[in-house]
Amino acid sequence: MSKGVLLVNLGSPDSTDPKDVKRYLDEFLMDERVIDVPYWARTLLVRGIILNTRPKKSAEAYQKIWWEEGSPLMVLSERLQAKVDELTSVPIALAMRYGKPSIKSGLQELQDKGVDEVLVFPLYPQFAMATTETILVLAEELRKKHFPKMEFTSVPAFYNHADYIRVLANSIGERLEGVDYEHLLFSYHGVPERHIRKSDITRSHCKMDDKCCQTPSAAHQFCYRHQCFETTRLVAEYLGLEKDKYSVSFQSRLGFDPWLKPYTDRTIERLGLEGTKKLAIVTPAFVSDCLETLEEIAMEGKEIFEEVGGKEFTVVPCLNDRDEWVKVLARWIDEWAMQPVASPEE
Template sequence: MSKKATGKIGVLLVNLGTPDTPNTPDVRKYLREFLLDKRVIDIPAVQRYALINGIIAPFRAPKSAKVYKQLWTDRGSPLLYHGLDLQQKLQQALGNTYHVAFGMRYQSPSIQSALDELREQSVDRIIVVPLFPQYASASTGSVQDKVMEIVKDWWVIPSISFISSFCDDPGFIKAFAELGKKHMAQDDYDHVIFSYHGLPERQVLKGSDKGYCQLGACCNSYNKRNKYCYRASCFVTSRLLAAELGLREDQYTVTFQSRLLKDPWLQPYTDEVLKTLPGKGIKKVLAYSPAFVADCLETTIEVGEEFKEMFEHAGGEKWQLVESLNSSDSWVEALKEIVLEN
């Protein structure tokens, strides 16, 4: 009879990444590492290197640095300190039989350093949790790719499992709904926007079940054929959140933000939709960003400030961002259950 392992179980939490500082050189370094990832910009390597190093990084870095300076706090980047807070709280919730480490896909703390930490703890197995609710090759897939690239050089590789998606997890949905309900208790909103980070349509199609994905009605249900379809995952998260919030279908809209370059991205685009709402009598909007579990540039600045300004300019009266889960107690409990189930 085999004996059960007696060592700790390692939990690796991974988020996307952030510059070390909001200064232009560090922002440029971050953008280069991020955008040169073949899973993020999936074009031939020569074209990708020319595009990023010759155009995007040199010209976008100074503009992005200004935005990061708006976002930066005394504790640094919100994406970083919310991740560290989550790590500490989850460690406390799971107890001494687990060791929780935190890393970033790009920049620091790195996935390499987090895996080294777990290796030093001699964990029996590792559960990798990319902190992206909806699976996408450019986010979750990239984390999985990097983890496997690192551990392939270990002489002893423990059992490793990946939590590839939690878009429909009941605890995740409940925790996010609680945040929205607090705002809904304080004011009456005409409509709710669920704004997700966009992806090029080609990336969704590349990972689809051939002959099934149409970038349309196929996402009205979530099943084994579209389980790893980013668009379908966004829609199921929205349907479950809407149900938890008590919304009818006509009371919310699913949109996509942050598009880059000229290729067609998932639609409808958030910035285009919000401009049409005041003309329809929708003057108060509650805005969610359910693709992000921690506040960052895309939530605080893009949705919280830029979209608010666009909406008010179009005639809207109130645009309220629902904060991300960050390290809320409900999210820690939900994440604990996700880990225990795996």
């Protein structure tokens, strides 16, 4: 069998035109693993309310962070793909869960190169319904319908992998070298609390309290909340951070249902009101900088902090196409590619 890899990131509108943003948001928000309510309710909410109000505002936000080459997320993902491709022994294709290039087009690209065994690689360190799971489900649907002779292997969440922790910690240490910050905030993408319960394979472990994420359980394999806290703990340990010098928060909530707490915007505000003057922030749920990191955190977060008396707001970039990160991905891929193909008898 011939092997190849499909790197998959979130996606981006084709442009900052409100029509393109609306098309992108429709695909994104109509995903049943993003807004997990019955189809009729999701349609009413998304197409009856959100898409009539949000595209223009979102387009304005994209305009603030858009690069000359295009969407930062797309440009950075393409740079990552190109660098990894140079270092690996198998073909590397790039796809987006929403927008272009699609997962279908990425699989077609690999098939055209003779690939029939694909490593599906969601570029998310932590597992979540709205990220990793939706990628794997769609990829499998496409395989059955269009690529029945292909075989898939998927990369599990790497939130606690020693290589990832080292690279993430080094990127933070490098950015904050010489920076006299008072507190480091680890801000992760938010999800509804019900997503955590739905992902609980034990059906009983996740209580969303201060104990369940620290109590060993099979549920942690798919628990986004646990994985966020564990990434933070391991990075803090690697960097030798004192416990009162860092904390965790969750950003980007939508609607009125309970989402993971504490919320990033309120945490930034609280820290400022409590007297923190120099705040640093890192966003480990993303490997590529995007709207949520460049606009919501670096711009809106800074504005909130300064409004309550904060003076210095330092943002740690995502891993993007950092050479150390590229080498780790290339090594993981080559280790997979060198594994022998199991015979039918095995």
